[in-house]
Every structure is written in structure tokens, then in C-alpha cells.
Amino acid sequence: MRRPWIVGVLLAGLLLGACGDPASGPEQSPPDPALPTAAPTTTTRQRPAASPTTPTTADAAAKAPTVLYLGDSLAMESQKVLGQSLREQVNARYTSAPYSGTTLCDYLEGTGERSLVPPADKAAALVRSLRPDFVVLQFWGNSWGYTPCMDGITYDKEPATYFKRYEADMKRLTEQIADAGGGRRPRIVWVSQGPDPITPERIRTVNALYEVRAAASHDLVADAGRTVSPATARYTWAQYLPCTAYEHDHPSYCTEPGRDRTALHRDDDYLHFCLAPTTSMPKPCPVRSPGIVRITREITRVIADHVG
Numbered sequence: 001m002r003r004p005w006i007v008g009v010l011l012a013g014l015l016l017g018a019c020g021d022p023a024s025g026p027e028q029s030p031p032d033p034a035l036p037t038a039a040p041t042t043t044t045r046q047r048p049a050a051s052p053t054t055p056t057t058a059d060a061a062a063k064a065p066t067v068l069y070l071g072d073s074l075a076m077e078s079q080k081v082l083g084q085s086l087r088e089q090v091n092a093r094y095t096s097a098p099y100s101g102t103t104l105c106d107y108l109e110g111t112g113e114r115s116l117v118p119p120a121d122k123a124a125a126l127v128r129s130l131r132p133d134f135v136v137l138q139f140w141g142n143s144w145g146y147t148p149c150m151d152g153i154t155y156d157k158e159p160a161t162y163f164k165r166y167e168a169d170m171k172r173l174t175e176q177i178a179d180a181g182g183g184r185r186p187r188i189v190w191v192s193q194g195p196d197p198i199t200p201e202r203i204r205t206v207n208a209l210y211e212v213r214a215a216a217s218h219d220l221v222a223d224a225g226r227t228v229s230p231a232t233a234r235y236t237w238a239q240y241l242p243c244t245a246y247e248h249d250h251p252s253y254c255t256e257p258g259r260d261r262t263a264l265h266r267d268d269d270y271l272h273f274c275l276a277p278t279t280s281m282p283k284p285c286p287v288r289s290p291g292i293v294r295i296t297r298e299i300t301r302v303i304a305d306h307v308g
Contacts, residue, residue: 064091065307068126068186070107071138073100074193074295077274077285078138082296089300090307095130097121100282103142104169105149109176114148123173124180131184134303135177136222138191140271141166141206143199155202163205170213178217188219189302191295194228197237197270204235222302227294228264228273239265246297253290264291 067086069079075098086092099106099117106115107123119125127135143155143162155162178185190210196203207225214221230238240261243254247262255263255275265271269278273291285292 063308064093065133065303066093066130067095067134067136067303068130068132069094069096069098069136069138070123070126071098071136071191072102072140072142073098073272073282074140075136075138076100076282077272077289078292078296080284081292082136082299085296085300086303090304092303095126095132097126098138101142101146103139103147103150104137104166104173106147108149108169108172111149116147116149122176124176127177127180127186131181132186133184134189134306135186136189136191136299136303137173138224138299140193140196141202143202155199159202163209166206167209167213170209174213174217174219187306188214188217189299190214190219190221191299192221192223192225194225194291194295195235195237200235200237220302220306222299224295224298227298228291237270239263239267239270244294246293247290252288253293255290262290264294 069075069082075096079096079098083092083094083096086094097117099121102116105111106117107121108115109119109122109124115122123135123137126132141155142150145152145154150165153162153165174188177188190213192207192210193203203225210221213219226234228241230236230241240256240263243257243260243262247254251257253262254260263275264273266275266277272278273289273295274285274287275289276285276287
């Protein structure tokens, strides 16, 4: 296994490519064995279409939430698994539109050509067209200046400026989503991130900003990062963790049962949770990956607790 600080030099390549589908692998992520097979989620880089689930009763229809999932490569790799989980657990109508390598400002309207997200897929534009009940935002916190809308601000060179800008973009994005929702303002779910072995304090601060922003605007936080962290060390990075009860019940997610541990990351990728190799064309993860299931189960739990 490579030491985590060595793979830092691969950061640009890792962020630009979410886990893709190798030529020998399946074209879409395999279903969770605990869940029935669901229709595939809309892929990104195209205008997403809603994926409705037909309710069996009027009461079920009234309670079925509409969920929009936006984010970077972490959302890209997780989008199909989250959609399947939400459909099964809360009968959700689900749309995803993640873009690898992005950060919050990419989803702001008014960024024009400086954004990696096209106008039709901006957060506010999708809220106006889809009228979601929940908007799930999952961003690792692009800190290395790839996306033009960050104006060259990076954590390593200007940490105070980076956090100030990140906080401002969170507020602007919240306001744009709220304005687009009008009388049906969606509830935002900020997804906290797991440990970063290169800049652990950055992730701690980013997650704290999510907590503050959610409290200020009466939104929600899904502490998905906790599920991929050691139980007694929230911000200590680990490639392997002990198998959970869920993973014991579904053995394909306990990758090393003889050692009672499961793999969260590949040897060559400390950031993503897809256990398939990263490819140049970002796509949903094509293989069962315990880290992705842990993250999406926590997001689903938070939404389920606030449906109705």
C-alpha cells in the first residue's frame, strides 16, 4: 500500500476522474443485494430527467419526496447507489446532476464560462424545473484551483481566503436555491466529508462550515463522513475499517471477512470510495464499494427522518 501522503501528487487526476466503468466491467453500478433492482439514474454531463417511482396509493404519493443530488466526483461515483437507496426507503423521485472536479461556485448562476457546470444544470435552474423537496449537496471542497470560478484561490496558498470564499459561496448557493424554490423552498442537505490525509484540518473546517450554514438557514447535515472514519478518530484517514453489522449481513460489502475489515479506498486513490480504477471519463462507480454504501445509507437516513 502506498503511503497516503505520496498519493497527494496524484490529486489533480483523481479529482478530474470519478470512478468510471472499465472496458471489462459493467456499464452501471451493481445493485445493493439488500435492495431490489432500480431503474438507472440519469448520468451527468446531460440535462437530467426525473426518475419517478409510481406510488401505490394517494397517501404514498403525497409523502414521496423529490430529491435532487448535486456535487463533485464523490457524488458522481455515488449517484446510482443513492438513487436506488432513496427509491427503496422513501419512494423518492430522484434526479442527479454531479460534475467531477467542481465546487460550490460551479453550481451558482451567474458564473458563465468560468463554471464547469452548464446553465441548465445550475442548482437554481434545476430547482425551478424539478421543484424538489430536498437538494443534497456533496462537495469535498475543491481546494487546488482547478475550476475557474474559484479565481485561483487555493487552500495551500491562502487558507483564510479559501475558507472565506467557501463560506460566501455556501451562502450564495443557499440563497439561490431558496429563491428558485419560492413558496416551496427545498430543504438542503449538506453532506459532511470523510478524513483527508493530506489536509485533515481543511476538511474539519469545511465540515464545520456546513454545520453553521445548515443551522443558519434551517437546513440539514448528513454526517456521511463519520461513517467512513474510525469510530474514535473522526478525522483520521483509514483505508480499511471494521465491518459494520450491515456489512456482516451483506457479505459482499465486507471485503476481508477473515480479518473483519472492509476496504474503503483503493491503494492508489485516497479520496474516492469506488473500488474500481479511476478513469478519464467520469461515471458512476461500476462495482460494489462499501464506502459508497455507507455514505449513501446515511444520506438516505437523514432524508427519511425528515419526510412528511
